[in-house]
Amino acid sequence: MRTILFPTDFSEIANNAFVYALNIAKSIDAKIYVLYSFLEPVLSATHAGQPELLGEVYQSIELDQFEVFRKKSQRLHEIAEHENLNDVELIFLFEEGPLPFVVQRLVKTEKFNLIVMGTHGESGFLSKVIGTNTVDVIKNVQNPVLAIPPHAKFQGLNKAAFTTLFRDKDKSALKEMIMMANATGSKIDCVHVLKNETVNQVLLHTEAWKHEFPNEEINYVLLDEVESVENTITTYLLENNIDIFAVVKRNRNWFDRLFTNSVSNNLAFHSKVPILVFHEEK
Structure with missing residues (x-):
């Protein structure tokens, strides 16, 4: 079975790209790995008040992020059902680290036939066009990457x-x-x-x-x-x-x-x- 990696931040732009991922997955008989990555803030012992509390603070941050991940993942199931594509297999990944590095790590252990990403405009013209994270992923992995811009609406690929x-x-x-x-x-x-x-x-x-x-x-x-x-x-x-x-x-x-x-x-x-x-x- 073929596999698609779909990094997401659960924004509307990413959810729009998810529709493309679903339709392509259905067409090529692929399953989708949905990746949500988060960054832990860098804290010193003084921020936590006491050094022994630092681990608890990081654990609390991770639990909060996982709760966001759990709740927003449900929205993707709803999108799949709305598109009549809820038979596409979804596997959810929750990872800590900068997205490009997490993707690099994952492609070393799993053969992804395609990476599908929504694009986000950030600083710099190239980044404004297809998004900083997308640019970094394209430049640092050998897998094909499909970048879905914000105003693209799936109406078939004719x-x-x-x-x-x-x-x-x-x-x-x-x-x-x-x-x-x-x-x-x-x-x-x-x-x-x-x-x-x-x-x-x-x-x-x-x-x-x-x-x-x-x-x-x-x-x-x-x-x-x-x-x-x-x-x-x-x-x-x-x-x-x-x-x-x-x-x-x-x-x-x-x-x-x-x-x-x-x-x-x-x-x-x-x-x-x-x-x-x-x-x-x-």
Whole structure:
């Protein structure tokens, strides 16, 4: 059985992302590990009044956090029931520590096929677009991460865009994308931006990929660069009603540019279109 890790803070943004996690889990026959992590404050003995009370203070904090976790977990069961997806298996995890570090720890012991997260805007433009915790998780784990922005509303996954340089290293990510697309009934646009090569050169790659994936419904799209690769891609996504945008994280600079170029387009796009980030094969 496949597994999805769903970190949550039980906010409305996270609950909205949970609907995506449920639907994907149902489609690919996966169970969901719901992760709630909390941070204990750093206290000195003087804060507790007496050194021997410090352990009791920490225990009290943990118990309070667990009570929050217990009560708010019930809301997720209610969402699943409302979506008629209460047959999806949910496993709840209660962990102490910063979320990115907790996720790193968990992926070492459990094979998660996908991590689904709601996004939260914080300081810095990249963080405002997809959230500090989400950025940290993407940069520090090798698992695919699906980031669900606040204004995304699940209405099925009908059309996906997968950006590629037609490199061999992109094929494993495309195979994962095909698996999800087949399960959810999505069509895939395989998008490439022309830079220093000719159309004929790239068509040789598309023909090779068509032979490698002969039974898949993939639409190969070649775009002329306008201003930048990142701007060209985001404009295409906005104009073509894309439900999910898949990208292979090749390196940090390219990944950051994708979110920081063309500010107005990116804000419009990233406020409503989920982003599926794969890591390049090593």
